[in-house]
Amino acid sequence: MAEAHQAVAFQFTITPEGIDLQLSYQALNQIYHSGVRSWKRRVSRMRNRVIKGVYPASPSSWLFVVIAILATLYMRSDPSMGLIDKIQQHLPLSSQGQTMLSALVFSTLLWLSLILALRFCLKLLLSYHQWMFEMHGPVSNTTKVWVTLLRLLSSRKPLLYSYQTSLPHLPVPTIKDTLSRYLQSVRPLLSDPAYKRMTELANGFESNLGNRLQRYLKLKALWATNYVSDWWEEYIYLRSRGPIMVNSNYYGMDFLFVTPTSVQAARAGNTITALLLYRRKVNREELKPSRVPGTVIPLCAAQYERMFNTTRTPGLETDVLQHWQDSEYVAVYHKGRFFRLWVYNAGRLLSPREIEHQIQRILDDPSPPLPGEERLGALTAGDRVPWHQMRKQYFSSGINKRSLDIIERAAFFVTLDDEEQGMKGDDPAGNLDRYAKSLLHGKCYDRWFDKSFSIVIYKNGKNGLNAEHSWADAPTIAHLWEFTLATDAFQLGYTDDEHCKGDVDRMLPHPRSLLHIDLPLSSKCLGICTSLTVAQSLADDVDCHVFPFREFGKGRVKKLRVSPDAFIQISLQLAYYRDRGGFCLTYEASMTRLFREGRTETVRSCSNETCAFVKMIIQNTLCSAEQCRRLLRLASEGHQNLYRMAMTGAGIDRHLFCLYVVSKYLGVDSPFLKEVLSEPWRLSTSQTPIQQIELFDIKNHPDYISLGGGFGPVADDGYGVSYIIVGEDMINFHVSSKYSCKETDSHRFGAEIHKALQDIMALMSAEPKSAAPSRGPSQPKKQL
Incomplete structure (x- = not known):
């Protein structure tokens, strides 16, 4: 037990001469320095609380306000319109001291009021999201004025958490809008009878239970900082x-x-x-503070x-x-x-x-x-x-x-x-x-x-x-x-x-070794061995495939006037169709961190426009290069619009998820919500963003390229796909699936992704176009 002895700062023994005290200088020195470091952190936190508490103003602006008020008083002008005199009546000091102190009190109150006004203005500015829909088109005068005002209020260097209290709360979409967007998202996945049935379920939910659940959700949105994040963390992650x-x-x-x-x-x-x-x-x-890239x-x-x-x-x-x-x-x-x-x-x-x-x-x-x-x-x-x-x-x-x-x-x-x-x-x-x-x-x-x-x-x-x-x-x-x-x-x-x-x-x-475990032998085998067996079975079933795509990157994609993320998502739809013979419900993660305590929203990237473009390729439809480009741009613009709506709080799935949670709290069942929440995400995708490109000199050090990261498959019979767009000429992919599913194969799907990217680029880069590329090695099994 040498470790236990080292943790003791002093030892003593009782002798006939008295108590023999033995101090450990090293331990006491560590305790002293640990305490000093702890107090430095506390002082630093207090200082930061003050700085971010008055943002977008600065603590020194208080002195400016005080000097301005005192200057006006010296010029025998009362900017307080009598408030300083009223404050002065309640101060038990001499006349000169009362005037000075009352001026300081009024200046402080005025300063705090100005800070609240500035923060309110900043919150209003950050609640404006129309700029996102104008990023690649003509910018309106409203957005130009908005950018100017936002730059003025954000001119002072902020701390990491300076913007937190100024971020808007996540809005609750209307039931009607969410259901309309949901039905539109599942249209390419359902046959006509199935779509008609789902429409009837959605209409019944809207006219009956939906409005009741919505009222509770709006009440939570008024009270909570974010109406989604706490339930999402608890029910999706912690309760699993x-x-x-x-x-x-x-x-x-x-x-x-x-x-x-x-x-x-x-x-x-x-x-x-x-x-x-x-x-x-x-x-x-x-x-x-992290920011939307380029803004x-x-x-x-x-x-x-x-x-x-x-x-x-x-x-x-x-x-x-x-x-x-x-x-x-x-x-x-x-x-x-x-x-x-x-x-x-x-x-x-x-x-x-x-x-x-x-x-x-x-x-x-x-x-x-x-x-x-x-x-x-x-x-x-x-x-x-x-x-x-x-x-x-x-x-x-x-x-x-x-x-x-x-x-x-x-x-x-x-x-x-x-x-x-x-x-x-x-x-x-x-x-x-x-x-x-x-x-x-x-x-x-x-x-x-x-x-x-x-x-x-x-x-x-x-x-x-x-x-x-x-x-x-x-x-x-x-x-x-x-x-x-x-x-x-x-x-x-x-x-x-x-x-x-x-x-x-x-x-x-x-x-030193930090563990001293005292477990009965039977418990070690029963507990640890059982968990290890479950974990090994799960690990052995995971099929991972990682590959860098070097033929081209976002540089060539941008020349087509197409979003790189949309290009990749459309390619994934083409790859999945070739691999499985149809379309599936597709999950793409989008952030909602434009709002306070925002986390993610789902972009349902299998859209009508995307499916139309994929079918054009699969069916070898004769069309001109310009027609192909038009279909691709329509699919890209549709995907970008879905992504922007998800980022700005107009998504589908988090709203439906929270309505489902409310229904469970109320003890009522909704056939519509139950069916929606049970739909499998057979294709789960996510882009890993590069947020600090200034840290990597890719031009002079091209070998220092990160592979990004990945995750396991969400559905037992589906794929998990993560990708990272590195520089102008490279995209890294991480594909996962399960060996136990005979219909999935990560390497096969990776090859289909590679081919889909090349085929779409060849299709869009060709000048005269008479026919689309062939399907490739995997023939579709069925078409929905």
Whole structure:
């Protein structure tokens, strides 16, 4: 129990001469510096609260208002219209002191009133969304005036959370509009009789139960900050009782072509340092607020609050997200052992070289895992109820609880993997697929899937991450990962012998094993082994395929006057039709962070216009090149319009979801809502945005291209597709499906995506056009 002795700051023994007090200077020094650092954070938070509380004004503007009021009083003019005199009557001071103090009170009240007025004006400006529908056309005078006013109010440098209270609330669409858009979205998927039946269900819902549910939802929208986000987090994520591994968690990859260092400990040192530097920026609110690309429009930053020091803990009916203000260590897993790595010493952040030194000590530690330690992480990979029961029975008190608390309170989780991954060797394509599977689930027990995110450092220096989904969406973790990769490669860097830069304090205490688990042998087998069996069965069923598409990128697509995202979505529809012989309900994630605490909305990208274009290709319809371009642009414009409507609060699925939740609270059933919410998303797609392109010099360093990330399939008989548009000439795709479904194959679908992109580009680039390209190797089975 050497670890327990090191945690004691002082020891004493009673002798005949009295009490012999033995102080540990090192422990007391750590306590002192930890306290100083904690107080600095508190002062910094208080300062930031004041700065963002008065935004878009500044604290110094108070002095300007005071001087202006005093100047007018000196000129024997009363700008308060008698209010200063009324305030003066209630102050028990001398005449001169009363005048000065009453002027200060009035100036402060006037200043606060001006701040509220400015914030109200900013909120009104941010509630205007017509600009989004004018981005690629003539700009109206209203939008021009709006841009000018917004730039004036946003001229002062904001903190990360400065815009939060000025963001508008998510509006509740009307029942009529939502149902109309829903029926339009399912029209290409239903036969005439099925569509007529669905229309009757929708009309019956609108005329009866719908309006009643809508009234409750509007009441919630008046009261709550966001009428969707809390229910979405609870019912879609936290109440799920199945494994979060594969089903919910997602992954992010390293650079595609390069690995900055092949030394595992060195890559861990720089990666951990970069993450902690990002955490410092978040805590100090030094990050620039995220904005809509190319504009000054801010996005909600609420998801950053729980990025670090956060863990999802299992419950019987629902999980809980626990967040701590700070943590001075990270939890590290290596070959079955859990370690606590302190990242601060005497109040300072360890240098990358010192963290590398500590990581190397962990790698060199020959001690075997304790009984029950090696596969403990499998509990986080299996079903949630067994994990809750194990936690309640064996981890609710004593040494087991203390050991578990150390993992869960860590800033984040780090796995030092003993495998090599990346695009290497004689089978680069297959290695990329194995790399993706490793990040998605690993060995099912060597990740802590409950942590907000876990970092994986491989033996050959490759890295990646696995993120828990309930606390935030992919763009937030992608922002963190972009900063980490850029800081690691371009800011921190490595020495010529591939080690981290900086000096090493050789007196740093050795990282110690942090777990002391006391479990009955039967419980270890029954609990951990059962969860591991469930997790391994799920992991073995996942078919991952990752491939970079290099033939062209957004540069050539833009020349066609088509949105790159719409081009890819239309290509996915063509690929799916060739693969499965029909269309399907398609999910594309869109953000709603233009609103406070906004998360995502669904873009139903299988539209009438898209299907018309795909059918034209599939059926080999004779048409001119100009006709083909017209159909593609109609499909692209339709998709862009759906995307803009989703971003501006006029989506379909979140509204219907919340109406369904209200119906459950009221104890009433709706056949329409029940059918809508049970429809499977056989094609689930998402684009990973590049938000900080200024961090990567792709022109001078073209090899430093991120692969992006991916996720598991949403439906058992469907595909999950994630893509990232990198620079002007490259698109990276991540495709997932399940081996257990005989109708899906990730590699086959990847080949269809590749062919669809090429066929559409060839079709649109051809000058004279007499016929469309052939279908390709996969013939359609049926047509809906």
